[in-house]
Amino acid sequence: MEPATRLDQNHELSLRELPYIIRWRDDRCTRCGRCTAVCPVNAIEAAPHVHRRVFSEGSAPNPKAQREIVHVVRQVTDIDRYCTGCGACTLVCPNEAIEPEYNPRHKFLTYKNRGGVPFRRGGRRNDPNPSTVDQLKFTRISMLTDPALDAGRHEFRIRTLLGRNLPPEQLPLKACRGKMVVSKGDGFIPPVREIYPIRIGSMSIGALSPHMWEGLAMGVAYLNEVEGMPVVMCTGEGGIPPRLLKSRFARYFILQIASGYFGWDEIVHAIPEMTEDPAAIEIKYGQGAKPGDGGLLMAYKVLKLIAQIRGVPEFVDLASPPTHQTKYSIEEAVAKMIQSMSMAWGFRVPVYPKISGTKTAMAVLNNLARNTYAGALCIDGEDGGTGAAYNVSMDKMGHPIASNIRDCYLNLVAQGKQNELPLIAAGGMGKTGNLAANAAAMIMLGASAVDMGKHIMQAAAWCFGDEYNRCNLCNTGRCPRGITTQDPRLYRRLDPDKVAERVVEVFKAADVELRKIFAPLGRSTELPIGMSDALGVADREIAGRLQISHVV
């Protein structure tokens, strides 16, 4: 009989409680140790097991039992070292001996609150179902009166406008001998940029590793300077390397200011030395992945470089407040902030706020609609990602982007301001890999542009994350791909040149796909913003809500 102490394991978890279970094959494993070395959470470890081996020697059967010690790879059941399913072990295994398997019956969240601290992670909403945007199809194909366009040969202008477009009635134009001329000094003309309609959304240097950020930036510069595609990317909250800011490449970047104002002391001081204006200024009021939460950069990610760029001491937690501390009412404070930021660059740079998707988006929208200095409104839906947040915020908070953008667009149409204030849709673009289709659908619902974050991390840097809470370790600084870490041992795994190459590939492929979508619809000269008659969906409820065709 076993001693009583051996049975008393009531306060331990079994593997069945965990979201991923390691399948390890004794017969294939060479005990090289690579998997245990690479595991970012130490979920597996080499362990000795005592095996009872039965063998027989000689010509006649003569079974004998022998106990021997063997080394195995064992998964631990410590909730703080749970297997995240990232699969780095599988990747490095030379012999296909190990693989994490998703356990759909796990009870992980029931236990992952040790110390009274709820589960925190990086990543995205854990919802593997296709989003509304992913269900939309393009059903209006030019067939009858004129043939569809040739996506490969026709000239396409896939561009959009970032910044406020004056209503035609307010343009300071006058006719002079058959020509229209601009009457100088006749009112304020807001700055507008012509950009590519898919942007790289805000991801900070700090949240991202130096190699990742550098790779994205190089890719964007290449797209602009070599491919002639005016792609822009947003810095996220955390500044921008001063050398880059003072370079000619600054025009490809949208500088984000958020509630922590990190990096802005450095930016403000660099303004006199800047040779190019930035693409725009984004004022972050909210984030789709974690509405109501501010940004958070954990202390162990605040290394020397990050501390310098952000203008803070090393190794301190950098938490941005959930709201701007100067903001006490949207009417005044947002307007003032937009105006202040505009003023900093002599009113030459579009300034716009980014908010999380919300039922109250319309109130913000209507405020901006009346503010001459507001350059756009970016709405970040519930499928957005983040580097660090409470699981509950990510899984349960937020608003789907499709109806949010549609409502806002139709509201602008009712006011006749649909071209005046561009809407930018973010959150879940390319969630299932259909970047161009998602972008086109959002554009036809009324967005002028879309932002992507997770998609480019996955597509350009091989990020493991998915909607089954796979990996999602961005907040720990132990990203196994070297994307969201400041640990040189990890980020050296990521080659910035390869990231840049992939960024270019992603955009060029999306560009071809956008043509493949726009060509059959017969659109090529201007972006089909609000061309809702091109959309169809099999779900009647969605069709009714978005005011598009119901097709079955």
Add this chain to the structure above:
Amino acid sequence: MCRLCAITSSEYFSPMENILALNTMKEGHDGSGLGLVLKDLGGEFGKFKGQPILSGVASSKGLRDLDNYMYAQGFEEIHMWQPNVDESAPEPETGRRDHYFAKVYEYPQLYRDRKQKEQEELLLEARLALRELGEEDESIFVFSFYPDVVTLKEVGDPLELGRFFRLGDGSLEARIILAQGRQNTNYDIYLYACHPFFLQGYCTMTNGENTAFVPIMEFLTSRGFPGYVGYNSDSEVFAHILHYTHRQLGYPLTYYKDVITPLSEREIDTRADGEALRLMRRSLRPLCIDGPNCVIGFTPDGTAFMVQDAKKLRPGIVGGVPGKYALVSEECGLDEAVPERDKTQDFSPMKYDMAIVAPGARTLTRWNQLNTK
């Protein structure tokens, strides 16, 4: 695809000239309708240059309602044209309607000395009210209410309709006539879906498919101008864009081309008026037609024009002699309309071109977006 024939002349001519030209292009229209807009009228309207003419179709009940409304508004009917129908000719496809009419009115007393803009507002208001009055039971269709302009629309083959209405009898003549032979595609055969479309002196007809119809319609209807309604056809927006850019915004006619088929940023840099053009392109972005379309129209001063976008694979053609030009969708129609012209001077406007025929059909100008000196 709809077949189009516009003729502009220094002399009055019969709409049968347009209809015969449409007939040569019959391969391309299915005879599902005829639309006619006549401007600068002769014939029996020659003496009513300043008074507004209400054109439409109505049932007997509808006509009574219409008369009651006009009387109540203070309009005084001074003349009425009705086609001298040929009883032996085949009737229109959807059956003969009770009344086809063009009534000339005297302005209400209060409006006789008002400015033109105020009078135009009154006419628009009356037309829209009449439209609303007879739209549900289809008892009244009113197509235009404007001085010196008559509109006639009916379902059926253009040539048969021309004979049925006896349009060659000399009672209807004009110096500019736009005619469309309808190819029914996207919409039900419905009189309000039949172009040419007319609004306050501006008129266009179009063939092709307007792929950007919904955003354009949403933009126009949100301008706050009461006349931007209807849109039973995706072609109606072309007339309203013309009205909006030329009348409401005050842009010269050539900018209509720049608005509906905007240049790229790089091309704009080559234009002397690039700065204005860039602002215009941005602010009027939703009005880019994105085609493929060929648009033929006229403005209040009698200038006729043709434009098309880059996707229009089979362009329309303009040709003629000083004193008579035709703007048509097919060359055979041009041969019928102005056979005596020098064919080498025919002009098919391409991607960047706009063909402009001066009032009185004096000259044909080939305007190019990239070469605007």
